[in-house]
Amino acid sequence: MNTKDLAQEIHTRLLNHYGYPTWHEPLAPIAELVSTILSQNTNDINRDRGFYRLRERFPTWEEVRDAPEEEVIDAIRPAGLANQKGPRIQNALRLITKERGKLELDFLTEIPLEEARKWLLNIKGVGPKTAAIVLLFALNCPAFPVDTHIHRVTERAGLLPPQMSAEKAHSYLEDQFPQTAYYPAHLNIISLGREICGARKPQCSKCPLRDICKYYSKNRE
Numbered sequence: 001m002n003t004k005d006l007a008q009e010i011h012t013r014l015l016n017h018y019g020y021p022t023w024h025e026p027l028a029p030i031a032e033l034v035s036t037i038l039s040q041n042t043n044d045i046n047r048d049r050g051f052y053r054l055r056e057r058f059p060t061w062e063e064v065r066d067a068p069e070e071e072v073i074d075a076i077r078p079a080g081l082a083n084q085k086g087p088r089i090q091n092a093l094r095l096i097t098k099e100r101g102k103l104e105l106d107f108l109t110e111i112p113l114e115e116a117r118k119w120l121l122n123i124k125g126v127g128p129k130t131a132a133i134v135l136l137f138a139l140n141c142p143a144f145p146v147d148t149h150i151h152r153v154t155e156r157a158g159l160l161p162p163q164m165s166a167e168k169a170h171s172y173l174e175d176q177f178p179q180t181a182y183y184p185a186h187l188n189i190i191s192l193g194r195e196i197c198g199a200r201k202p203q204c205s206k207c208p209l210r211d212i213c214k215y216y217s218k219n220r221e
């Protein structure tokens, strides 16, 4: 099977296994950017706790941008690494305002995808995964975010070449999956990574990808 067929097969099997998934509460682009920065190195629950505390304390993004740094840090503390994420969020909001004259990212849908990605990557603290999440989930652009689960599962399955960097994995996997699969495949592969193909011990006996998985065929008794 070539890699594109393998990607399609993974996608189809996970759709059969998990169904068509939905992203957490859809957010506007600026909110998604902030939420994704908060999600770095933490779980969804702590990300959301930090996010909603920030929203309660500062109802608008302009207020977050202009608030004293220590107040933003204090509001997002449940999300962890607050001393790093607070300034990151405020810098991002300030940069967007400086470049666009206001806090909006919708213009990114009107420029070529690679330019939009580059524009987001220019923001300090925004890496390829954060940029792809904002593009895919908030702006409905064809980008495929690669997190640690997606990297691990697709590498084990034999889709991603071994030891490819996270940065390269984004464009590589975008080439393998059809664009219509980006949204559901991203979410379903994360579910598989969390529930079955864990980092320490994959539970291959429960996995719907077992008979097409390179790791399984190499490691089974």
Ligand code: SF4
Pocket: 153, 156, 157, 196, 197, 198, 202, 203, 204, 205, 207, 208, 209, 210, 211, 213, 214, 215, 216
């Ligand atoms: S068969 Fe095992 S290693 Fe392969 S994707 Fe499934 S759980 Fe992961």
